[in-house]
Amino acid sequence: MLSREEWRKVVLAAADDLAVTTLGYEPGQVVSNGSVLPEMPFGSFVALTGETISVQIGIAVTRPACLQLARAMLCMEADEELGEEDLTDVLGEMVNVLAGGAKSRLADRVEPMRIGLPIVVHGFVDVTKVAEVDVTIVRWGAVEAQLILLRNEHGV
Amino acid sequence: MSILIVDDSKAARMILKRALNQAGYGSHKAEEAGNGAEALAKIAETQPDLVLCDWNMPEMSGIELLEKLNADGLKARLGFVTSEGTEDVRQRAREAGALFFLSKPVTPEGLQEKLAPLLG
Numbered sequence: 323m324l325s326r327e328e329w330r331k332v333v334l335a336a337a338d339d340l341a342v343t344t345l346g347y348e349p350g351q352v353v354s355n356g357s358v359l360p361e362m363p364f365g366s367f368v369a370l371t372g373e374t375i376s377v378q379i380g381i382a383v384t385r386p387a388c389l390q391l392a393r394a395m396l397c398m399e400a401d402e403e404l405g406e407e408d409l410t411d412v413l414g415e416m417v418n419v420l421a422g423g424a425k426s427r428l429a430d431r432v433e434p435m436r437i438g439l440p441i442v443v444h445g446f447v448d449v450t451k452v453a454e455v456d457v458t459i460v461r462w463g464a465v466e467a468q469l470i471l472l473r474n475e476h477g478v
Numbered sequence: 479m480s481i482l483i484v485d486d487s488k489a490a491r492m493i494l495k496r497a498l499n500q501a502g503y504g505s506h507k508a509e510e511a512g513n514g515a516e517a518l519a520k521i522a523e524t525q526p527d528l529v530l531c532d533w534n535m536p537e538m539s540g541i542e543l544l545e546k547l548n549a550d551g552l553k554a555r556l557g558f559v560t561s562e563g564t565e566d567v568r569q570r571a572r573e574a575g576a577l578f579f580l581s582k583p584v585t586p587e588g589l590q591e592k593l594a595p596l597l598g
Contacts, residue, residue, distance in 0.1 A: 343583040344493065396492050408488065415487040418534070419582045422561025426581065429564040437534055437562060439486075 324432060326456050329424075329471050330355070333379060334458065336423025337469055340416060341462050345394040350460035350467075357455045360468050362443045364388040366413040367470070368421040369438035378452075379421045380470035381413060382443075387465045388413060394465075414440030420469075447472075479597060480507040482526040484517040484543070485559075486535040493584060494530060494559060500586035503597060514538025518546060521554050528596060533560035533567065544574045557592060559584060 324332075338349035360382050367380035383391065392404050392412040404412075421437050428435070449455055449472060456471040481498065485491045491510050498508060509526065511517035515538045521529065531540040538546070540558055547554050558571050563581035571579050578592040 340583050343585050392489070395489060397496060411487055412489040415489045415493075418487070418490075418561045422563060422582060425561075426563040434564070434566060439534060439536055 324428070326454060326471070326473075329377065329473070330456055330458055330469075332424045332427045333420060333469055333471060334460070335427060336420045337460060339423055340419050344419070345391065345462060347394065347462040347465075350462050353459040353461050353466065355456070355458045357457060359447055359449060359455055359457060359470065361446055364409060364413055365443035365447070365470075366410065366417045366440050367443065367447075367472070368414075368417045368440050370421055370425060370435045371438065372433040372435040375432060375435055376474045378470075378472040379417060379424060380443075380472065381417050381420065382468040382470060383413070383465070385409070387467060390465045391416065391462075391467070410442045414442060479528070480509065480524065480526040482509050482511060482517060482520055482524070482529045484511045484514065484529060484535070484540065485532040486513050487532075488512075490532065490582075494589075497584045497586050497589045501590040501593065503589075503593060506597070514540060514543035514546070517543055518552075521547065521552060525554075527555065528593075529554050529556040530559050531556055533558055533562045533571075541570060541574060544571075544576060548575060555596065557596075559589075 341347040362382040363384050365382040367378045370377045388409045418440050425435050452472045452474050454473045458469045483491050483494050511520050513535045533540040557578040559580045561582045568579045580592050
């Protein structure tokens with residue numbers, strides 16, 4: 323069974339990979355870590371599930387941060403606008419890549435896992451049945467994002 | 479030559495198109511489909527030279543698309559470009575006849591390595 327720190331390390335490694343190869347940033351700087359879920363103006367989660375593992379990997383950002391990440395990801399100009407649907411689509415793809423990166427990195431260490439489809443969140447998430455919440459704020463360039471891990475009872 | 483990009487994420491399709499350009503395949507005609515079912519119709523209609531396909535998609539996944547193409551006797555050269563990357567998934571793709579398997583995040587170098595033997 324992986325610890326909270328091991329899960330976080332794996333997701334941060336996947337996030338660094340994404341930041342460098344797709345967003346054109348340097349690897350992220352960890353600003354802080356905690357266990358309180360933020361309000362999510364723009365959030366997206368993807369489930370990683372196995373026989374005993376149930377983890378949601380998520381990312382939450384403000385709208386301006388989401389816009390910056392989307393522009394970086396799509397190589398757009400700094401003043402180009404994007405609609406809400408495009409922003410949530412970008413966030414969903416980002417979290418999908420994070421989940422894939424985490425799954426690949428853990429392939430030899432945990433049971434086989436399936437990747438779900440991204441879901442989009444605007445606002446707060448109720449985590450009453452989640453045993454463990456891990457929130458890491460990372461900074462990519464001038465952008466801050468919150469990387470979130472939700473592990474439920476049998477996944478802890 | 480024509481390439482069909484199949485991914486439910488518009489952003490992912492844009493990224494893959496950009497990577498194709500950067501890898502030197504910008505002169506190829508690139509079409510898009512948002513899921514396996516839409517791709518199936520486009521493949522039957524336009525018979526693209528290569529299909530670049532995501533694995534996890536709603537309605538019809540990438541592997542379901544490839545298995546359906548095989549079952550229907552539709553010949554398509556298909557490679558997966560996906561966030562998946564574990565050996566069990568790669569094995570299933572190989573067994574279904576996928577030409578290659580490329581894990582996201584996609585780089586032009588990674589794409590070129592897979593496509594050069596197929597497209598030159």
